[in-house]
Amino acid sequence: MEAQRGPTVLVTGGAGFVGSHTVVELLNNGYEVVVVDNLVNVYKGDGTLPVSLKRVEEITHKKVLFYNVDLLNPVLLEEVFRMHKIDCVMHFAALKAVGESVQIPLTYYKNNVTGSIILLEVMKKCNVKKLVYSSSATVYGTPQSLPLTEEHPTGQGCTNPYGKSKYFVEEMIKDLVFSDESWSAISLRYFNPVGAHESGRIGEAPSGIPNNLMPYIAQVAVGTREKLKIFGNDYDTPDGTGVRDYIHIYDLAVGHIDALKKLLEPSFSRWKVYNLGTGTGYSVLDVIKAFEEASGKKIAYEIAPRRPGDIASSYADAQLAKKELNWVARKTLLDMCRDMWRWQSNNPDGYATGPKV
Ligand code: UD1
Helix, strand or coil: CCCCCCEEEEECCCHHHHHHHHHHHHHCCCCEEEEECCCCCCCCCCCCCCCCHHHHHHHCCCEEEECCCCCCCCCHHHHHHHHHHCCEEECCCCCCCCHHHCCCCCCCCCHHHHHHHHHHHHHHHHHCEEEEEEEEHHCCCCCCCEEEECCCCCCCCCCCCCHHHHHHHHHHHHHHHCCCCCCEEEEEEEEEEEEECCCCCCCCCCCCCCCCHHHHHHHHHCCCCCCCECCCCCCCCCCCCECCEEEEEEHHHHHHHHHHHHCCCCCCEEEEEEEECCCCCHHHHHHHCCCCCHHCCCCEEECCCCCCCCCCCCCCCCCHHHHHCCCCCCCCCCHHHHHHHHHHHHCCHHCCCCCCC
């Protein structure tokens, strides 16, 4: 039976990794979805819909409304808002490669900060004043204490333009919300999203050499890369390698649905921040071991120098989301590796693999 159609959510960056998985859960939960994406980091395929969204349609058996629009273009963006009755915005669109952000900071600030300002201005003009923002645990900088609670200071020790842009936009949204009580917003601070949809049809498709651990390991397992470099084994952690809070992309997507429900409650009080993590840290060696178990492949690796800007450990205190959103991450590290492996082995070249549907 078709679920009753719910509110309409405009999703910026909905064709990307986190965006596409969240669109699946929005559609499965009866929301109407309008996707806006400039496809800068997305495999376009040869149709009007990018391949990731075609596959979202295939998974959900629902149509996805999509506009190839850049947030830096206020005229086109406003047209989209005028064409639909939007109740709420989920804002994912951003550039996210840490190293690249150091090389081309202005491009990052223009896309992530100016793009967000334009989005907020258009929302204001069109009287859409509810927002879920895709933030990152990177705003905490170097942890002063662990686990990281939402009260931990932010902005200090953000070492790169990507991280600073996430912090700046959070601050901007907060100032806006407190300047005008008709606005309300939730910022979700992600720890390390990994894995893929359990169907193996959508997943993370980094262009070029992956920057992040799990996509790199998956490419070693599938034979695209020869061996993993472990960036340091002399950290103050149980086995010397970096410890992170990996969270399955499905759990992360569900966290957005729960945040949205909270935001749409009449009693919601304007501005909240929630960590989305499991609360458990795993080392690089733990992840390698789990991936070997999930894939049945040996992951070749070597120890390399520390990566500049890396920290020893980062993991969430996820109690606030549990208490207020009734959300908990359910998937294990092995689930994350199994789903990642299904996606990677079925799509060794990401969305460019095989038939383009
Ligand atoms: C990185 C970003 C962070 C962003 C997050 C998104 C950096 C410095 N930080 O976090 O801002 O929000 O991704 O998921 O890039 N590792 C290796 N070899 C590799 C890759 C990674 O040993 O080839 C290690 C790292 O040193 C780290 C762990 O694996 O200990 C996780 O790294 P990664 O997946 O890049 O995530 P973060 O650094 O936590």
